[in-house]
Amino acid sequence: MTIQPIGSASVALYITPADLKEHGLTSAGLTLEQALELTRTAFRQAGIDLEGAIEIEAYPESCGVLVFAHVRAPERCWFSFGSLEDLAAAARALSVPRPDAALLWWEDRWWISLPTGAEQAAARLSEFGRSETHRPHLAASLAEHGRTVLSSDALTGLLTYFPV
Incomplete structure (x- = not known):
């Protein structure tokens, strides 16, 4: 198989008959x-990390298959925290409130999601918890097995219950 990048999030792949x-x-x-x-x-x-959904167009012919693949970035980034104290400290460290943050409980950890693109908030949260964005099918697993604690404005909600 031959893989060739054709953009920052797209590749062309040639799969030979062999x-x-x-x-x-x-x-x-x-x-x-x-x-x-x-x-x-x-x-x-090829050592290419897939973060997000992959969409393909495949064109099979007798000489092989040409595949165009596009990777969509994840819609949300996820962080988990081992303790509520660490999560509250992370909420206090953010300078700007995040009304788009949700809080869930799963696998004995607290989970916060932010929309992709909130790099500054994500960097701050990673100081107190661990980034979980690399886990495949995480959003689906959390939707199925996680328990929603606060569906929106979770970080501000935490500050209400755990002030400085």
Whole structure:
């Protein structure tokens, strides 16, 4: 497989007939799901970190498969905290309130989400907790298994209960 970046978030991938055969596939019988899995494999082999959803367009021909892949950045960044005290300290350290922050409880940790693009707030939160954005399918896992504590304006809510 040959992978070539064509932008900051897009790549072109050429999957040869030999690559397909190695995986027990043919270009004629290749499904979109199989093309997506091959694309993910190519990303891993190339050392490209997938942060976010991947969209592909696959063009199978007898000479192989041409895949155009675009990675969408995650919509939210996540941080977890081992204690409520650390989370409250993080909330106090932010200079600007974040009404878009939600608070959840899952796996014996407190979880805060911020929209992607809140770099300054994210940097401050990372001083008190750990960034969890790299975990695959995190938003889905939290939606399914996490318990919502505050659905919005969570950091301001924390300051109400844990003032300085």
